[in-house]
Amino acid sequence: MTRVFSGIKPTGHLTLGNYLGAMRRWVQVDQHRADALFCIVDLHALTVEHDPARVWRLSRQAATLLLAAGLDPTLCTVFVQSHVDEHARLSYLLECVATDGEMRRMIQYKEKAARERERGGSVRLSLLTYPVLMAADILAYGTDEVPVGDDQTQHVELTRDLAVRFNQRYGTTFVVPRATHPAVAARVMNLQDPTSKMGKSEDVGPGIVYLLDEPDVVRKKIMRAVTDSGRDVVYDREGRPGLANLLEILAACTGGNPEDLSGVYESYGSLKKDTADAVVEVLRPVQERHRELCADAGYVEGVLRNGAERARAMARPTVDAAYRAIGLLPASADIGVSV
Ligand code: AQP
Numbered sequence: 001m002t003r004v005f006s007g008i009k010p011t012g013h014l015t016l017g018n019y020l021g022a023m024r025r026w027v028q029v030d031q032h033r034a035d036a037l038f039c040i041v042d043l044h045a046l047t048v049e050h051d052p053a054r055v056w057r058l059s060r061q062a063a064t065l066l067l068a069a070g071l072d073p074t075l076c077t078v079f080v081q082s083h084v085d086e087h088a089r090l091s092y093l094l095e096c097v098a099t100d101g102e103m104r105r106m107i108q109y110k111e112k113a114a115r116e117r118e119r120g121g122s123v124r125l126s127l128l129t130y131p132v133l134m135a136a137d138i139l140a141y142g143t144d145e146v147p148v149g150d151d152q153t154q155h156v157e158l159t160r161d162l163a164v165r166f167n168q169r170y171g172t173t174f175v176v177p178r179a180t181h182p183a184v185a186a187r188v189m190n191l192q193d194p195t196s197k198m199g200k201s202e203d204v205g206p207g208i209v210y211l212l213d214e215p216d217v218v219r220k221k222i223m224r225a226v227t228d229s230g231r232d233v234v235y236d237r238e239g240r241p242g243l244a245n246l247l248e249i250l251a252a253c254t255g256g257n258p259e260d261l262s263g264v265y266e267s268y269g270s271l272k273k274d275t276a277d278a279v280v281e282v283l284r285p286v287q288e289r290h291r292e293l294c295a296d297a298g299y300v301e302g303v304l305r306n307g308a309e310r311a312r313a314m315a316r317p318t319v320d321a322a323y324r325a326i327g328l329l330p331a332s333a334d335i336g337v338s339v
Pocket residue numbers: 006007008009010011012017018019020021022023147148149150151152185186187188189197198199200201202
């Protein structure tokens with residue numbers, strides 16, 4: 001059976017981008033057709049300045065939202081990264097395979113490091129190395145497919161490179177995974193700046209639709225989305241990015257195609273209104289279920305506890321094999337080598 005792994009960082013409140021780019025496929029497709037693991041990658045949230053209490057709260061909220069969106073713990077494994085030591089264990093080995101140069105080429109590193117410097121802050125070493133931890137997250141589980149939004153393509157490519165390099169140097173240990181992306185809305189853009197991704201760790205609230213935004217807030221944000229001064233509704237990602245973003249969001253929410261939808265509308269106003277309505281309808285059941293789950297804290301805790309146990313059992317053999325392959329002496333009494 002295909003093994004699927006993907007994760008979400010508790011660096012902010014989850015957005016429509018997270019939902020359309022990743023979560024919805026996890027729920028509607030991946031958990032049904034694959035042996036799937038979905039992880040709150042909390043260690044990744046420590047790579048930029050953070051408030052410990054906030055990470056704690058956001059981790060819990062992310063887990064609750066994943067379940068509210070429809071992940072079913074009887075079909076898939078939902079867990080928190082820091083509950084499974086194998087991720088950090090494997091990450092160090094992969095740091096011994098990765099190079100400084102390839103880490104510095106990562107676009108997210110360059111962008112986030114620049115942002116930190118602009119704010120006058122210092123750049124954490126973990127911001128540079130976290131793509132290796134992400135590779136460990138994926139490789140520890142013998143993952144075949146990584147369903148992600150567009151922005152994670154480079155990190156999955158790095159994961160593939162590290163897997164291939166490790167296998168060549170130390171013997172075949174890892175499955176070489178590949179990224180998969182949704183057909184539409186693989187990169188939902190910020191409504192106020194349609195040339196940048198709708199990111200949850202950005203500060204620009206009005207351009208970001210959060211999964212827990214009230215319907216009137218969602219409507220306001222979408223009705224105020226930046227478009228352009230043209231009048232005709234055409235789908236042109238390069239030339240008309242604001243409009244294209246709305247068409248893609250509408251297409252993703254209604255199961256349509258952005259190109260076809262562009263022919264249906266004569267004004268920006270009616271496109272925005274229908275997009276707002278469609279987003280509100282997509283979020284409604286998630287928000288309702290989220291409210292129910294918030295009243296049942298024990299349930300979410302139980303899911304995460306069982307998920308971590310299952311994940312640990314799945315990851316350990318691969319990580320142990322990697323330790324042996326790279327030349328580290330097993331801790332057990334029967335080490336099976338003669339000196
Ligand atoms: N705007 C987006 N459009 C499509 N997919 C997206 N994803 C994120 N934003 C969009 C996908 O959601 C999954 C989880 O994302 P993440 O938690 O790893 O990262 P993030 O949301 O991009 O959050 P960051 O990096 O903390 O901050 P920002 O957002 O400010 O850069 C992934 O599959 C991702 O592709």
